[in-house]
Amino acid sequence: xxxxxxxxxxxxxxxxxxxxxxxxxxxxxxxxxxxxxxxxxxxxxxxxxxxxxxxxxxxxxxxxxxxxxxxxxxxxxxxxxxxxxxxxxxxxxxxxxxxxxxxxxxxxxxxxxxxxxxxxxxxxxxxxxxxxxxxxxxxxxxxxxxxxxxxxxxxxxxxxxxxxxxxxxxxxxxxxxxxxxxxxxxxxxxxxxxxxxxxxxxxxxxxxxxxxxxxxxxxxxxxxxxxxxxxxxxxxxxxxxxxxxxxxxxxxxxxxxxxxxxxxxxxxxxxxxxxxxxxxxxxxxxxxxxxxxxxxxxxxxxxxxxxxxxxxxxxxxxxxxxxxxxxxxxxxxxxxxxxxxxxxxxxxxxxxxxxxxxxxxxxxxxxxxxxxxxxxxxxxxxxxxxxxxxx
Numbered sequence: 001x002x003x004x005x006x007x008x009x010x011x012x013x014x015x016x017x018x019x020x021x022x023x024x025x026x027x028x029x030x031x032x033x034x035x036x037x038x039x040x041x042x043x044x045x046x047x048x049x050x051x052x053x054x055x056x057x058x059x060x061x062x063x064x065x066x067x068x069x070x071x072x073x074x075x076x077x078x079x080x081x082x083x084x085x086x087x088x089x090x091x092x093x094x095x096x097x098x099x100x101x102x103x104x105x106x107x108x109x110x111x112x113x114x115x116x117x118x119x120x121x122x123x124x125x126x127x128x129x130x131x132x133x134x135x136x137x138x139x140x141x142x143x144x145x146x147x148x149x150x151x152x153x154x155x156x157x158x159x160x161x162x163x164x165x166x167x168x169x170x171x172x173x174x175x176x177x178x179x180x181x182x183x184x185x186x187x188x189x190x191x192x193x194x195x196x197x198x199x200x201x202x203x204x205x206x207x208x209x210x211x212x213x214x215x216x217x218x219x220x221x222x223x224x225x226x227x228x229x230x231x232x233x234x235x236x237x238x239x240x241x242x243x244x245x246x247x248x249x250x251x252x253x254x255x256x257x258x259x260x261x262x263x264x265x266x267x268x269x270x271x272x273x274x275x276x277x278x279x280x281x282x283x284x285x286x287x288x289x290x291x292x293x294x295x296x297x298x299x300x301x302x303x304x305x306x307x308x309x310x311x312x313x314x315x316x317x318x319x320x321x322x323x324x325x326x327x328x329x330x331x332x333x334x335x336x337x338x339x340x341x342x343x344x345x346x347x348x349x350x351x352x353x354x355x356x357x358x359x360x361x362x363x364x365x366x367x368x369x370x371x372x373x374x375x376x377x378x379x380x381x382x383x384x385x386x387x388x389x390x391x
Contacts, residue, residue, distance in 0.1 A: 035123035036088035036160055037232045040080070042073050042125040043239075044157040046150040048118045049111070057112055058139045059147050061094075063122060064103040064154035073157070074124045076101060079131035082123040083107075085115040087230070092120060095137035108139050109150075122152050155304065158227055158241045162234075167224070167242065174219045181236040186229045188238045192219045204240070250279045251309035252301070254287070256316055261291040279303060291316055 035043070046061060061083075068074040074081070078100040083092040092109050099105040111120065159167065167176040173194060180189040185205070192200040202217050204226045217224045227239040254263055255274040263270040263277070266285055270277050273289070282303055289297040294316035303310060 033091060034088040034232065035082045035084055035091075035126070036237065037234050038126065039128070040082065040123040040126045040160065042068075042157050042159050043121045043123045044152050044154060045086075045119050045121050046152050049114050049120075049150065050118075050148060056147055057110055058144070059109050059111055059150050061107045061109055061122070061150045061152060063105050063107070063152035065099075065105040066101050066103050067154045068124060069101050075127055075129075077131070078105065079133075080124050080126045080129040081107070082129075082132065083109050083120055084123060086117055086121060086228075088121075088123070090115070093134050093137060094132070095135065095139075096131075096133040107133075108137060110137065120150070156241070156243055158239050160237055160239055162237045167240075169219060169222050171221050172219075176217075176219050176224065178238065181229060181238050183229050183231040183236040186226075188226065188229060188240070190217070204238075250303045250307060252277045252279050253309060253311040254289075255312075256289055256291070256297075256314050258291070258316065261289045261294070261297075261316060264288040264290070287312065289314060289316070293319055295319060 044063075049059070065074060065078055069076050069078075078096055081094070081096065083094050084090060092111055094107050094109045097106045097108055109120065161167070161178045163178055163181055165178045167178075168174075169176070175193045177191045177193060178188065179191050181187075188204040190202045190204060191198055192202065200219070202219075204217055204224070206226055206229075221244075223243040225241040225243070227241050229236065229238050231237065253274075253276050259273050261273045263273060263275060265277065265287055267288070279285070284300055284302040287297075287299040287301055289299070297314050297316065299312060299314070301310060301312065
């Protein structure tokens with residue numbers, strides 16, 4: 001009888017262990033489904049979703065994955081991309097359409113309900129993750145024409161850190177160690193190290209004043225800013241924003257053909273082409289080029305972080321002078337005509353019409369007073385001569 005109970009007990013044990021493994025696997029699946037809890041280290045937010053049409057659920061997202069891959073923050077095949085809300089608890093189905101490892105990677109994201117913050121987040125930097133791009137994802141045709149395109153700034157991201165994690169800054173060799181996180185107070189205790197030596201301690205927390213930005217820290221040329229502190233099933237975590245150093249200025253190189261055009265940036269005169277002009281921000285600017293005898297050029301430009309320099313070249317269009325209508329006759333042949341708008345019109349070699357000038361005779365005028373007096377004088381003289389002769 002004891003021998004019969006042994007197989008039964010073994011079966012119960014196997015079934016129990018299988019159930020436990022299923023539960024553990026399910027729990028692990030739930031944890032890994034949240035990118036914050038699943039080990040994703042970076043994220044960036046998209047532009048605000050301003051479209052309030054509830055029928056629109058498909059949104060195109062454009063981002064620069066080439067920068068993230070070169071910075072070793074993303075897999076070279078973009079397989080670790082995930083889309084979720086700010087807490088990571090609600091994920092969104094997506095499809096990588098084109099352009100992985102380019103500065104214009106395009107993805108489609110299905111957002112059944114817009115999150116309260118009116119934006120979604122792109123999570124990345126988990127080199128063990130498999131691609132979740134849904135190749136069967138079909139975009140609604142109406143959405144393709146009406147959907148708002150969302151942009152993500154790949155050069156300013158947020159990092160998810162826990163106690164014991166560190167952030168290394170290549171520009172100075174500094175390491176920022178996360179020593180303690182308190183989700184109740186919102187404080188993050190950090191320790192700045194250089195060459196294995198502690199050189200500074202800093203507590204990052206949210207500013208108490210709504211008029212001030214959250215407290216930030218500059219352990220090097222980078223700026224570390226407190227974003228949020230929260231907790232999940234794996235413990236407390238902090239979300240920090242790391243802004244890379246902004247160049248002292250960017251070089252805007254402007255040239256025209258022909259050179260010598262007047263340059264105005266934001267309606268302020270800057271000189272003549274060709275010229276290099278320093279720009280010290282990432283804002284959008286207007287550029288005007290003006291040269292006498294040529295049409296004006298109006299351009300807008302904006303630098304990206306770490307772009308360094310931007311070259312703008314323009315060929316100016318000549319203003320054609322307006323001419324009056326003329327007819328050219330050569331050897332009695334009408335050879336060319338010019339319209340009043342200055343457009344030359346070739347004509348057939350048609351003989352020009354001969355202009356005949358009519359000959360008119362002048363009317364005969366009656367003798368004048370002096371002529372009549374002269375004739376009478378001659379006749380009178382002749383009469384006197386004859387009279388004296390007969391005497």
